[in-house]
Every structure is written in structure tokens, then in C-alpha cells.
Amino acid sequence: MSKKIYYKGFEAYIWNFKQKFGDDSISHSFTEAMIGQLCKYFLEKTGIDMGKSKGKIGFAPGTISSLGYSIDGNIGKLEGHLICFYMEVGGAINWKTYDGSIIHPKDQVDEKNIEFWFEDLNVEWAKREWKLYSALPKLGFTLPSLHYKVLVDHFNEHFYVLVAFKSKDQSIVESVANLLYHTCNTWNDHSLTKSRKLGIVHNCSTQILEDNYLRFYIDFGSAHEKLLKQILEALNDIPQIEKVTITSYPDEE
Structure with a gap:
């Protein structure tokens, strides 16, 4: 993908995945296709751009012990939760191939042959949490006059x-x-x-x-x-x- 990929909300998950399963357990092409498509998917569903959230929206494992993935047919699943600020708004990351082939996270992927989505994405919760917390906070005091x-x-x-x-x-x-x-x-x-x-x-x-x-x-x-x-x-x-x-x-x- 030519454009810059937003890693911020996924980097902790990817780091933990590699720590548990090894540096080669999730490929660069899989990661880029996954993040690029999920950001687009989330934007289309909610109208919210994950790439501009600076990590306020991200994917996290439930626990390190539950960190992992499964394959059922040609559909894969990365266990975890989609978090918007403090609220869980979605579940696992799912993927499937269009040609029916089985893809593991370590494999090199053709982005045109794979589709990613969030399981159980709660669009209304995501919109509500983003609206509630994304606005600049109201301080209980007036900002002093500052030179910076x-x-x-x-x-x-x-x-x-x-x-x-x-x-x-x-x-x-x-x-x-x-x-x-x-x-x-x-x-x-x-x-x-x-x-x-x-x-x-x-x-x-x-x-x-x-x-x-x-x-x-x-x-x-x-x-x-x-x-x-x-x-x-x-x-x-x-x-x-x-x-x-x-x-x-x-x-x-």
C-alpha cells in the first residue's frame, strides 16, 4: 500500500503477538492489509477516522493468555477487543480469502484476495464514546496567560x-x-x-x-x-x- 498505514491503535497488540509467538508470527504484508482495511471499514461504518485518533481507538488482547488466532475453513480470527477510549465497541478481527485459500498471520498476503472486518462492531456505542470523549476537555479553571x-x-x-x-x-x-x-x-x-x-x-x-x-x-x-x-x-x-x-x-x- 502506498499511503502511510496507521499503526498507533494496533501496535501494542502486534508487539504482544510477536512476543508470544515470535517475530515472524505476523507478516508485514498481513499487518498492512489488516490495518489498512480495518481503518477503512471502521470509517465506513461509523464515520470516524481511526488514523486521526492518536491511539484513542485501538485493538487490544483480552489477556496475554487468550492472545492468539484460529482458522475455521478459510475464515481466520484474531482474538481481542476493539476499544474506543474506555469502552469495548467491538470484538475479534476476522478475515477471509476470496479464493478459499487458508491464510495464517505469518503468511504473505495479496490485499486484493483478503478481506478484514471487526466482529460484533457496535456502531452506536463507538459513535457515542467518540462524541463523549473526543471533544477538548473542560477545565475547572481559566487558563493563565502563557508565553507558550x-x-x-x-x-x-x-x-x-x-x-x-x-x-x-x-x-x-x-x-x-x-x-x-x-x-x-x-x-x-x-x-x-x-x-x-x-x-x-x-x-x-x-x-x-x-x-x-x-x-x-x-x-x-x-x-x-x-x-x-x-x-x-x-x-x-x-x-x-x-x-x-x-x-x-x-x-x-
Whole structure:
């Protein structure tokens, strides 16, 4: 296929499949045909483009032990669930060949001879979940005046602070990571000593730290939403920051 294939919502499943059955257990041509057709299938059924969902819609195994596939005649099935945000909206991935041949995931495939679809796709649930959660979240506070661009894409109790910098400077990126740690730790200290109503940050960690990019993970726990405002205000003191994104679904592409 000439166009770029959307892997984001399938990559974890494919990785787990290869971990369990081996690197050669699912071929590149099978993967590309499967993902390309399923994205088109989902778009035709729901009007929602999986390729623009940044992983908010994806296919996942039920459990690692249940991960696998079966063949019945010329119809194959990859066990798993289609997830839209937090809701299961479909079941296994099915495929069949037009000429009646049997195809396993490891085989090379001709896209014109194979058809993929989601089993038990609940179109109305998918539309409802997408409409409910895809809109930009409403914050419980007014965004402060900031020198950098800010996008609040999506967040729940687990979210990421993605920081893009104007230029490459490892020392600045490291200092911002330390600032985020300090802000979260100070919040917890204040909550424990002054007001437990503020809640506690359960965990935070630096996940990616490059010369001009930082991904910082926060398990918000019971912490108050005002902590997010404090984080944005603290970052405003760093002139080298170009953009900050708050999201539960970091785009790794």
C-alpha cells in the first residue's frame, strides 16, 4: 500500500503477538492489509477516522493468555477487543480469502484476495464514546496567560505533559523535568501537612528526555485539578518552551 498505514491503535497488540509467538508470527504484508482495511471499514461504518485518533481507538488482547488466532475453513480470527477510549465497541478481527485459500498471520498476503472486518462492531456505542470523549476537555479553571502554546487534548487520572522546546539544549530539558518533579512533590508535601483535601499525586516519571522534547508522566491520583494550573504556571517561567500538550494519549509517531 502506498499511503502511510496507521499503526498507533494496533501496535501494542502486534508487539504482544510477536512476543508470544515470535517475530515472524505476523507478516508485514498481513499487518498492512489488516490495518489498512480495518481503518477503512471502521470509517465506513461509523464515520470516524481511526488514523486521526492518536491511539484513542485501538485493538487490544483480552489477556496475554487468550492472545492468539484460529482458522475455521478459510475464515481466520484474531482474538481481542476493539476499544474506543474506555469502552469495548467491538470484538475479534476476522478475515477471509476470496479464493478459499487458508491464510495464517505469518503468511504473505495479496490485499486484493483478503478481506478484514471487526466482529460484533457496535456502531452506536463507538459513535457515542467518540462524541463523549473526543471533544477538548473542560477545565475547572481559566487558563493563565502563557508565553507558550498550550493544548489540553485529553486527560484523566493518568496523563502526560509533552513539552516541545524552541531549540536543542539538554540542560534546559533536564531542568524542566526537575521542575515538574518539584512541583508535584511540593503539592504532595503541602497536601500532607496543610490540607488533605488537595489530594495526592500517586506517581510521576520522565519517560522521554531529548534535546528539544520532554514527555513527563503523571498519575494524578486524588490530586486537585488546580495542580495542572500550577504546572502550566511553573512552565511559564521557562522562555525556551515553545509548546505544552496535556494528553492521556501521547502521539509517539
